Amino acid sequence: MSEKFNADELAALKSQVTFVAMWVNVFLTLIKISIGIIGQSTALIADGIHSFSDLASDVLVLIAIKLGSREADYEHPYGHKRFETLATVILGLGLVLIAGGIAWDGGQRLLHPETLSIPNVDTLGVAAISILANEWLYHYTKRIGILTRSKLLLANAWHHRSDAISSVIVLLGIGAVLLGYSFADTVAAILVALMVGKIGLQLVLESIKELVDTSLSEEMVQEIRREIKMTQGVQGIHLLRTRQMGEDAYIDAHIVVDTKISVSEGHVIGDRVRENLTHKFDDIVDVLVHIDPEDDEFRDDSENLLSREKLTKLLAQSLGEDLYERVEAINIHYLNDKIEIEVIIPQRLLPETEQTKYISQQCYALAKNHESIAKINLFLKV
Numbered sequence: 193m194s195e196k197f198n199a200d201e202l203a204a205l206k207s208q209v210t211f212v213a214m215w216v217n218v219f220l221t222l223i224k225i226s227i228g229i230i231g232q233s234t235a236l237i238a239d240g241i242h243s244f245s246d247l248a249s250d251v252l253v254l255i256a257i258k259l260g261s262r263e264a265d266y267e268h269p270y271g272h273k274r275f276e277t278l279a280t281v282i283l284g285l286g287l288v289l290i291a292g293g294i295a296w297d298g299g300q301r302l303l304h305p306e307t308l309s310i311p312n313v314d315t316l317g318v319a320a321i322s323i324l325a326n327e328w329l330y331h332y333t334k335r336i337g338i339l340t341r342s343k344l345l346l347a348n349a350w351h352h353r354s355d356a357i358s359s360v361i362v363l364l365g366i367g368a369v370l371l372g373y374s375f376a377d378t379v380a381a382i383l384v385a386l387m388v389g390k391i392g393l394q395l396v397l398e399s400i401k402e403l404v405d406t407s408l409s410e411e412m413v414q415e416i417r418r419e420i421k422m423t424q425g426v427q428g429i430h431l432l433r434t435r436q437m438g439e440d441a442y443i444d445a446h447i448v449v450d451t452k453i454s455v456s457e458g459h460v461i462g463d464r465v466r467e468n469l470t471h472k473f474d475d476i477v478d479v480l481v482h483i484d485p486e487d488d489e490f491r492d493d494s495e496n497l498l499s500r501e502k503l504t505k506l507l508a509q510s511l512g513e514d515l516y517e518r519v520e521a522i523n524i525h526y527l528n529d530k531i532e533i534e535v536i537i538p539q540r541l542l543p544e545t546e547q548t549k550y551i552s553q554q555c556y557a558l559a560k561n562h563e564s565i566a567k568i569n570l571f572l573k574v
Contacts, residue, residue, distance in 0.1 A: 287392025
C-alpha cells in the first residue's frame with residue numbers, strides 16, 4: 193500500500209504542486225506569446241495559448257482541490273470529490289474550444305499564404321526553454337499525483353507533457369521555416385492544436401464516465417471479487433457494483449454466508465470483507481456489504497412469505513397460550529422462497545413426554561397446512 197495522508201495533508205500536497213505549475217505557466221505564457229508576436233511565430237503563439245490553458249487548468253485544479261477536500265456533510269454524505277471530476281470536464285471542454293480556434297486560424301493562413309509569418313531565430317530558444325520546463329513539471333506533478341492518488345493531478349501532469357511535446361513540434365516547425373519551408377510554422381501550430389483537442393476530448397469522456405458512475409476496470413473488479421471470495425465465511429458473491437468518485441472507489445457487494453449462522457456472525461463476516469478490501473486496495477474508501485443466506489440475484493422478491501408477527505401468531509394459536517409461553521426462542525429462516533422455523537423450548541419446562549409429543553404434532557400440522565412453511569423443527573434446550 194502507498195503512504196496514507198489525511199485530508200488536510202492531501203489538500204496541501206495537491207495545492208503545492210499546482211501553485212508551482214501555475215507560476216511556471218504564467219512565465220511560459222508571457223514569454224511564448226510575447227516572443228511569438230515579436231518573433232512572428234504563429235506556432236509559438238499557439239503554444240503560448242496552450243500554456244495559458246494549462247494556467248487556467250491550474251486555477252481550476254486549485255478550486256476543485258479546495259472544494260473536493262471538504263469533509264462529507266448532511267447534503268453530501270459521500271463528500272465533495274465530484275467537484276474535481278466536474279472541474280476536469282470544464283478543463284477538457286476549454287481545451288477543445290481553444291484547439292478549435294488555433295486549428296481554424298492555422299487553416300486560414302494555409303489557404304492564404306500571404307498571411308504566413310516567418311519567425312526569427314530567437315523563438316527557437318523559447319521553445320527549448322518550454323520543453324525543459326514542462327517536462328520537469330510533468331515528472332513533478334505525476335509523482336505527487338501518484339502519491340495522493342489524484343486523477344485530476346495526473347491529468348494535469350499529462351497537460352504538462354503535452355505542452356512539452358507541442359513545444360518540440362514548435363521547435364521543429366520554426367527550424368523548418370528557417371531552412372526555407374515557410375508553411376512549417378503554421379503546420380506546427382495546427383498539430384499543436386490537434387494535440388490539445390485530443391487531450392481535452394479524452395478528459396471530457398473519461399470524466400463523464402465517472403459522473404455517471406461507470407464501474408471500475410474489469411481487471412480491478414475481478415481482483416476485488418477474488419479478495420471477497422477469499423474472506424473466511426464467504427461462500428459466494430453476487431451483485432458486485434463499483435464506482436469511482438475522484439480518486440476514491442466505492443464498492444457495493446452481496447455476499448452469501450451459511451444459512452444458519454446468527455445475524456451477528458454475518459455482520460462480523462461483512463466487516464472482514466470491508467477491512468480486507470480497504471486494506472489491500474488504496475483507492476477503496478468504503479464498502480457496503482449486504483449479507484445473503486443464499487444467492488437470490490435472479491429470484492423475485494418473496495412478498496407473499498409470512499412475516500415473523502404472523503408466524504408467531506399462528507404458532508401461538510396452534511400450541512395454545514400455556515405452551516406458547518414456554519417457548520424461549522423462535523428462529524425463522526427464509527430460504528428458497530420457503531420458511532423454515534426453529535422452535536426452542538427449555539427441557540426443564542417440559543417434564544412430560546406427552547407435552548413434547550403434542551408440541552411436535554402441532555408444529556407438523558402447522559407446516560402441513562401452510563404452503564409457504566417448509567418445516568418446523570422443535571429443539572429442547574438442556
